[in-house]
Amino acid sequence: MCSLPGSRKPLLRVAVTGGTHGNEMCGVYLARYWLQNPGELQRPSFSAMPVLANPAATAACRRYIDRDLNRTFTLTFLGSTATPDDPYEVKRAQELNQLLGPKGTCQAFDFILDLHxxxxxxGACLISEVSQNPFNLHLCHYLQGLGCLPDIFFPDPQLWSWAPSLRACCGLNCSPR
Structure with a gap:
């Protein structure tokens, strides 16, 4: 069973999201497949939940409807009172925060893998939200040791905001090479 080195808590609940950007079909296809075949994603050491993150953008085959969902998991949006005029992705981020969080609480999922x-x-690229997160650093080291993951990207936290929702978070970018 994996654990977060700093907290020594095991990873028990994992979410795998696809379709954060509705035109990135690898994650969309995998999320849909795992939603229909959840046993394929389960492991003995943790429970895994597939999530189609942005169904409206996926249906439209567009990156997003009103704003980039990946830039919408900030406390500014998550902490605001919902209104009928809110952009679709703000409403969806609030829904996902309730499903996978709430952000910063002990009820939040232990890990999220966001497929892009x-x-x-x-080629393949792992997007790690925080370069100081011990679990993510160990994961990056392990995957690089296997020779299957050549690139690791640590984005500006203001540009990629899934991360603070959970204790640990990575994105996996699947691309041709």
Whole structure:
């Protein structure tokens, strides 16, 4: 069973999201597959929940409807009172925060893997939300040791906001090379 090195708490609840960007079909197909075949994702050491993160953008095959969902998990949006005029992705971020969080609480999922893809010739890339997160650093080291993950990207936290929702979070970018 994996654990978070700093907290020594095991990873018991994992979410795998696809379709955060509705036009990135690798994650969409996998999320839909796992939603129909949840046993494929389960492991003896943890429970895993597949999530189609942005169903409206997925249905439209667009990156997003009103704003980038990945930039919407900030406390500014999550802490605001919902109104009928809120952009779709703000409402969806609040829904996902309730499903996978709430952000910063002990009820939050232990880990999220957010699946992405691009048409750029970059190959696989792990997107880690915080370069100081011990679990993510161990995961990056392990995957690089296998020789299957050449690139690791640590984005500006203001540009990628899934991370603070959970104790640990990574994105996996699947691309041709």
């Amino acid at each position: 893809n691009t048409t750029a010739n970059t």
